[in-house]
Amino acid sequence: MIVYYSLFGLLIGLGNIARRGSIYWLTLLGLIVFAGFRYEVGCDWTGYLKNWERMFGEDVTAASAMTEPAHWVIIAVLQELGLSYTYLLVVASVIFFIGLNALARRQPDPIAMLVLAFPILIINMPMSGIRQAEAIGIMCIAFNAFVDKRVFRYVALVLLATLFHRSAMVFLALAPLVPIGFDKRNVALAALLALPGLYLMTQSSAADEATSRYVGTGLDAAGASFRLLILVMSGGFYLLKLAPRWRVQYPQDYKLVTIGAWLMVGFFGLFVVSSVIGDRFGYYLIPLQLLIFARIPYLEGLRNRRLWGYAPYALLILVFFIWTQQSWHFRQCYLPYQIGIYQGN
Numbered sequence: 001m002i003v004y005y006s007l008f009g010l011l012i013g014l015g016n017i018a019r020r021g022s023i024y025w026l027t028l029l030g031l032i033v034f035a036g037f038r039y040e041v042g043c044d045w046t047g048y049l050k051n052w053e054r055m056f057g058e059d060v061t062a063a064s065a066m067t068e069p070a071h072w073v074i075i076a077v078l079q080e081l082g083l084s085y086t087y088l089l090v091v092a093s094v095i096f097f098i099g100l101n102a103l104a105r106r107q108p109d110p111i112a113m114l115v116l117a118f119p120i121l122i123i124n125m126p127m128s129g130i131r132q133a134e135a136i137g138i139m140c141i142a143f144n145a146f147v148d149k150r151v152f153r154y155v156a157l158v159l160l161a162t163l164f165h166r167s168a169m170v171f172l173a174l175a176p177l178v179p180i181g182f183d184k185r186n187v188a189l190a191a192l193l194a195l196p197g198l199y200l201m202t203q204s205s206a207a208d209e210a211t212s213r214y215v216g217t218g219l220d221a222a223g224a225s226f227r228l229l230i231l232v233m234s235g236g237f238y239l240l241k242l243a244p245r246w247r248v249q250y251p252q253d254y255k256l257v258t259i260g261a262w263l264m265v266g267f268f269g270l271f272v273v274s275s276v277i278g279d280r281f282g283y284y285l286i287p288l289q290l291l292i293f294a295r296i297p298y299l300e301g302l303r304n305r306r307l308w309g310y311a312p313y314a315l316l317i318l319v320f321f322i323w324t325q326q327s328w329h330f331r332q333c334y335l336p337y338q339i340g341i342y343q344g345n
Contacts, residue, residue, distance in 0.1 A: 001324055003337040007034065008118055008320065012313065015115040024111045028101055031114060035126040036093030037086060039340035042128040043333040049342075051075065052085045070163035071131050086342040092130035099137025102144055103287055104294075112294040113287075116312060119320035120227060121286045128333060132283060135165035140287050142171070147253045151178040167280050174259065182255040224279035226319065228267055231282050234289045235264025241308075242292065245299050253291075260288035 014027055038045075055063065055075045063072035078087050104113035125133035142157035155175050161168035238246070238261040247254045264285055267278045296302070297309035324330050 004324060011115045011118055015111050027111060027114055028097060031122065032093050032097050035122060036090035037339050038127060039338040041334055041337055044128050044130055048130060049085055052088060055079060068131065068164060068166060084342045085344060089130060092134050093126045096126040096133040096137035099140035103140040107294050108298050109294055113290050116290045116293050116316060119316050125283060132165045135161040135168045136284055139168060139171065139284055143256060146178050146256050149179050151175060154178050170281065228278050228282055231264040231285060231289060232268045234292060235261040238292050242299060245301055249300060257288060257292060260285050
């Protein structure tokens with residue numbers, strides 16, 4: 001446990017003394033190594049090792065025919081290069097952090113994004129769910145394309161993310177909003193244009209699988225309700241307190257962040273359906289939540305700005321402490337932390 005507490009404390013300390021420069025890059029590299037070279041750490045370790053072993057003797061052509069083929073193609077390529085299973089985790093870590101870096105570097109305080117991401121997003125994704133971690137990394141770059149109003153690039157990146165984890169498909173519904181202004185008329189028009197795509201997604205095999213696996217089964221992701229509650233609170237706080245100032249000071253990404261906030265609040269309805277499904281999709285919105293948190297200290301005219309700026313850190317420290325102390329899931333998956341290289345094939 002001390003490893004996680006020490007690293008989180010170190011990240012917070014670095015965030016207080018550095019905003020940009022070499023410390024940021026060293027922090028990013030350190031997190032890539034911490035997540036990528038973990039040894040028998042993370043709930044995904046055994047499952048993805050079985051995927052790795054399943055691909056023995058298969059080539060890239062066979063891998064490309066699999067469901068969510070990007071994951072399998074990476075395995076095939078690594079095996080052809082004679083590398084061990086560890087490097088599958090390293091590649092996933094690199095993809096995730098390349099995406100998070102792309103989003104963080106656009107912020108006035110990039111290292112804050114890394115600090116705030118550690119206790120929930122980093123531990124649960126590149127350290128436990130590598131396929132979705134890769135998809136989230138790509139979606140972070142797609143969010144930048146959304147802000148830049150590059151609709152074809154946005155769609156291409158969402159489709160690429162879908163090749164790693166089909167859940168990313170839902171973000172195709174936002175494509176009609178990329179090139180247009182953000183007002184009620186255009187939102188209504190975009191919603192109409194998105195309806196056919198949303199319908200097709202609900203009829204897909206991925207939707208059928210999610211429904212049969214999670215809806216009405218009583219299955220609940222460990223900590224899912226708490227993560228969803230934090231998302232709902234974050235989205236509501238932005239819409240009620242920050243949105244007017246954000247629109248004036250940061251008009252370039254106001255549309256993306258506001259849509260993300262509404263989606264965060266909308267996830268409240270998934271509590272009664274399946275917290276697991278909400279949790280899976282909620283992870284894609286955490287980068288936008290972190291963007292909101294990291295930008296609070298820079299919002300001009302916000303009353304008690306300094307207090308509100310510290311609040312996300314206090315909240316995440318509290319949640320992280322309770323999770324690590326009370327969760328059997330954390331003890332089973334993440335303790336003890338070990339770093340090393342898998343010596344098998």
